[in-house]
Amino acid sequence: MASIKDVAALAGVSVATVSRVLNAHPGVRPGTRTKVLHAVSELGYRPNGVARSLRTHQTRTLGLVIGDVLNPFFTELARSVEDAARSRGYSVIIGNADEQPALQDHHVRTLLDRRIDGLLVSPTDGDVGALRDAVETGIPVVFVDRWLHGVDVPVVRADGRRAVHRLVAHLHALGHRRLAIITGPAATSTSTERVGAFREALRAFGLALPAEYVAQGDFQTASGRQAAAAFLDLPEPPEVVFATDNLMALGVMEELRSRGLRVPRDMALAAFDDIPWFLHTDPPLTAIAQPTADLGHSAVQVLTDLAEGRGAGSVTLSARLTARRSCGEDEGSRR
Amino acid sequence: MASIKDVAALAGVSVATVSRVLNAHPGVRPGTRTKVLHAVSELGYRPNGVARSLRTHQTRTLGLVIGDVLNPFFTELARSVEDAARSRGYSVIIGNADEQPALQDHHVRTLLDRRIDGLLVSPTDGDVGALRDAVETGIPVVFVDRWLHGVDVPVVRADGRRAVHRLVAHLHALGHRRLAIITGPAATSTSTERVGAFREALRAFGLALPAEYVAQGDFQTASGRQAAAAFLDLPEPPEVVFATDNLMALGVMEELRSRGLRVPRDMALAAFDDIPWFLHTDPPLTAIAQPTADLGHSAVQVLTDLAEGRGAGSVTLSARLTARRSCGEDEGSRR
DNA sequence: GCGACGCGTGGAAACGATTACATCGCCTTA
DNA sequence: TAAGGCGATGTAATCGTTTCCACGCGTCGC
Structure with missing residues (x-):
């Protein structure tokens, strides 16, 4: 060459x-x-980009480490990040952590070794050695969607508290009283936020949240399915399940279907994260939608600002409720 | 540092x-x-990986250029590619072409500039300037899923012909006689293969495929929806629509739903590419499943073999039919 | 007792770009 | 006419590695 x-x-x-x-x-x-x-x-x-990078000390590459590429939310996030990055002349390398701290660590480490110009991460729980190192080396790091306590970097995320409150109001209005939730890994910020908001909203409506109505999941399909099974085997199963991400909602549907049960007749279902398929599930799923594309764009904005020496701070957008039929009949939503 | x-x-x-x-x-x-x-x-x-790469002439990085990250088939492919690559000590940079030749070109070009060790591409139709350049520079290139005539590199793909034949047999057995198809972009190999196999199978069953039953799509949701609309507006609409990818099938469902029509009562539907959501759509969709993970793994195998100086050739796996309820009632599939 | 040999280590040349600094005409101006 | 300046170009250092070659020294065989 x-x-x-x-x-x-x-x-x-x-x-x-x-x-x-x-x-x-x-x-x-x-x-x-x-x-x-x-x-x-x-x-x-x-x-030769490699030679150029060595000399100029910049690679024009951003790293993006996410929990699970197969999760449509992250897929869309990745796509919007890539779009925004490209329009600013950056490439992006995606690291799929598969919700495993060790894999996340691996990716952060390799990205650092490649001397990327900035790192976008939606951190998983657990050991954050590499992440902390990254911050310490001074490379720009920005959290997107999830964040970690004690790691002081800008966060770009959507606040779901208000939407969760609306959801609970919606469920209450439909007559549901026994509400259950499937959380994500204990230490992911999004999970604690969603659970917290849910609990708070229940209290506001005078409803209880017994311990057996809180199942711990890991944002993956299988855990949603297990949680649903556990709920169904309870002497008094909940009337509604709120899955804190879309894959776990899918798992709940799988379990219900395998038992020959129907949504919402036998159990109502709502999810965090809205995706195109939810319109076409049986029945269409009520969900809380995040402004995913905006999240990706803002994150890149903030990160490149940092990378190019302009200051930048956190950004908080907001999520909103999209009610469909999976929690019961509303006015006129059935054609 | x-x-x-x-x-x-x-x-x-x-x-x-x-x-x-x-x-x-x-x-x-x-x-x-x-x-x-x-x-x-x-x-x-x-x-410093950059310095190392400059000196050793290898980046331990693979490029993957795909049609559309948001298409679950490609998402899964990307994931399996990354897995396989990582286990061999490579990173992968994903380029999302969004089914646009120009974008594909852009990605191939940037990847080449970064001196990746090998390129995996699922090529879009149209201008292939950069791609041809890539092959000429001698960098290992492997096609996955789709391929291009006249570009002589190994191809890793699933043969769908037999599965399409089975699908047609299934439809015929259910009594359908007016079958329509939504193709992808004219020059994508997968599209022509699928259309060809469909046409052949119809002939084998003595069925005609009138021109108005062939709609040209672009593997994206919107085009599926338009095609469905066109079919429905025909004096004699088809009884079944075969969408040659999952997003176009989603588009068909959207159009049917918006007109208050139901699958399969008003129109039956089958798709190429099976994905987890198809189990939970209303009704569950009959689809042809590709061995996606195997595709990704084999592709990386072949590519790294090439990159590391071992010879390697094409690989062909096969797809299989998963019949569900979207084409009408079969024996015992309804519980 | 002396050359050959091997082992551990260091010096320095690459890799392919960017860029500070030197150089060299030539034009302007006093 | 000579000095100064400026515009266009070249020379060479540099980025952080890897790796070829040379070197010093102890051991071995004769």
């Missing part, structure tokens, strides 16, 4: 001059310029 | 020695070795 030296030789100039025309530096005579350009296209020359 | 020089200085050895212990070269005295290791952990030193 041709290098800058080959171009210089062919154009009959020095490498410095080639570099100058390639980087649009002023003060290159038009004639020289075209000579160089000719040589470039003649050789099909493309600058 | 500490460099190898700092480590060398602290350990009182030369950089060459440090490099040797870091790369597990033989012939370093145990004492020296521990001195170096001490210095490394003292400084929290991590080798």
